[in-house]
Amino acid sequence: MRLRPEIAGLPAYRQGRPAASDALKLSSNENPFPPLPGVVEAAVGDGAINRYPDATAARLRAALAARFDVDVDEVHVGAGSVSLIAQLLLAVAGAGDEVVYPWRSFEAYPSLVTVTGATSVQVPLTADHRHDLDAMADAIGDRTRAVIVCSPNNPTGSIVTETELRSFLDRVPESVLVILDEAYREFVVDPSIADGASIVREHPNVVLLRTFSKAYGLAGLRVGYAIGDRALLDAARSTAIPLAVTGLAENAALESLARDDEMLERVSVLVGRRSEQLDAVRAAGLRVPEPHGNFLWLDAGEQTGAVAGVLERHGIIGRAFPGSGVRISIGEQEATARLTAAAAEIVALLEPGHPLLGGPSRKG
Ligand SMILES: Cc1ncc(COP(=O)(O)O)c(C=O)c1O
The missing domain is CATH 3.90.1150.10 (Aspartate Aminotransferase, domain 1)
Structure with a gap:
């Protein structure tokens, strides 16, 4: 073989x-807490797991679209936000291309890039464990297809501020996808953090990723979401393994959203x-x-x-x-x-x- x-x-x-x-x-x-009250019952719902789930997760996408004030097609749901990173990278990068991201950061990034056939360009964090956005912008070249920004950064916990992200985006060509990974956003109390939900509406090359795994305590059910440009998300949907988000996960996420x-x-x-x-x-x-x-x-x-x-x-x-x-x-x-x-x-x-x-x- x-x-x-x-x-x-x-x-x-x-x-x-x-x-x-x-x-x-x-x-x-x-999350050390169990799922929010009522979520386990809502997940099981009518128990019809002999049927396939709704492949488009339409109910959850509608709820998220209302929350972020975007169109339903500007929302995409995946089996964990890690699978959304994989789909987005597959949609834009292949052999000969490069993906720029900070390092050290989320341990899944290197292998997700390798699977696409592209090459990782890892930009070291600053001495105080933050993204070096100037060096990341400098690392973008003709081969760059995507850049990942992780805020808060796993594992160092640093954030990218609004001013920092906006000036960084000014230096990123519009043809390069920017994945803004906000898996831990709900734990941030510092008001200087970039407002990803607004920025994503202003920059069609930015996709915002969030998850139900952390603050909502649904890591075991695997459900995360992306907010971004419809064409970009359509491309991600095309690379996705169909039906990966189960009906249980969709039900649980919907119930959790209602219990903010x-x-x-x-x-x-x-x-x-x-x-x-x-x-x-x-x-x-x-x-x-x-x-x-x-x-x-x-x-x-x-x-x-x-x-x-x-x-x-x-x-x-x-x-x-x-x-x-x-x-x-x-x-x-x-x-x-x-x-x-x-x-x-x-x-x-x-x-x-x-x-x-x-x-x-x-x-x-
Ligand atoms: C920065 C970051 N992004 C994404 C994920 C993936 O989370 P999930 O696939 O559970 O949504 C994690 C999980 O640890 C993470 O730390």
């Missing part, structure tokens, strides 16, 4: 590690926990970038294995990116005490001058 060489070389998607015994699984940026107040209450609990945990690790002496999503980023570098080991001994399973850092999702309340204890041990473990040191009680 002859495999495409770039596919044969692809690592399989690495999922966040499950937790053993009483450890907390904080490795996949999941409850969703926002839970988000504010998680945002409160985020501040509490951020304060705890900073007070211990760790330098942690301002988090805008539902996770913290520990820039552990070569000490990533050791830092992840300390966290694990304290009952926290984070997501370790070898040689880079550890991402810890904001989950259960018990994590605060565990993180506080782990942070003190991490500070003791690191050599003076390590980039992860430098909170208020800087070591050395």
Whole structure:
């Protein structure tokens, strides 16, 4: 059997590690709360899973179109926003083309690009873990078919502001697709974040992506959505595997949308926990970038294995990116005490001058 060489070389998607015994699984940026009240019942609906779902997810698209004040054809729904990224990239990029994105960012981007046959152009984040939008604009050339902007950025938690995004878009040719990945948008309280919902209406080459996996707590059902230009979304629909969004997922997403107040209450609990945990690790002496999503980023570098080991001994399973850092999702309340204890041990473990040191009680 002859495999495409770039596919044969692809690592399989690495999922966040499950937790053993009483450890907390904080490795996949999941919502610790169950689905909103009534959502599981609504998902099952009349139980007619002997029938195929509506391939167009018309009810959910209509609800989203009303929410974003766009036409139904300017909404596309997929089995998770990750599948929408795949569809959009397949629609615009192939062999010989390039896709520009920040790095480090969402771990799925490199393989999604490789599958299209295109080449990844990874633009390093700035020293303070943010998108380097000038360098990203400089990286756009004749072969560039798409650029990905991830705000808040997974795993570093930084956002792209309105001013930054607008001046960046001024430098992106209209023929280049810009995917604005806002999987964690609901957790942002900083008003300077770019208003993706308005920007997408002004720039036909921008597609906004959101998901029900994070704030709405529906990661297990796989449903996300895109808002953008109809022709672009039609192209994405053409590359999609038909019928991937189940009727259960559509029902659950519709019911969840109708319960935004409850969703926002839970988000504010998680945002409160985020501040509490951020304060705890900073007070211990760790330098942690301002988090805008539902996770913290520990820039552990070569000490990533050791830092992840300390966290694990304290009952926290984070997501370790070898040689880079550890991402810890904001989950259960018990994590605060565990993180506080782990942070003190991490500070003791690191050599003076390590980039992860430098909170208020800087070591050395
Ligand atoms: C930045 C980012 N985009 C997209 C996704 C995909 O989410 P889903 O496919 O569950 O909608 C994730 C999931 O972790 C993510 O971190």
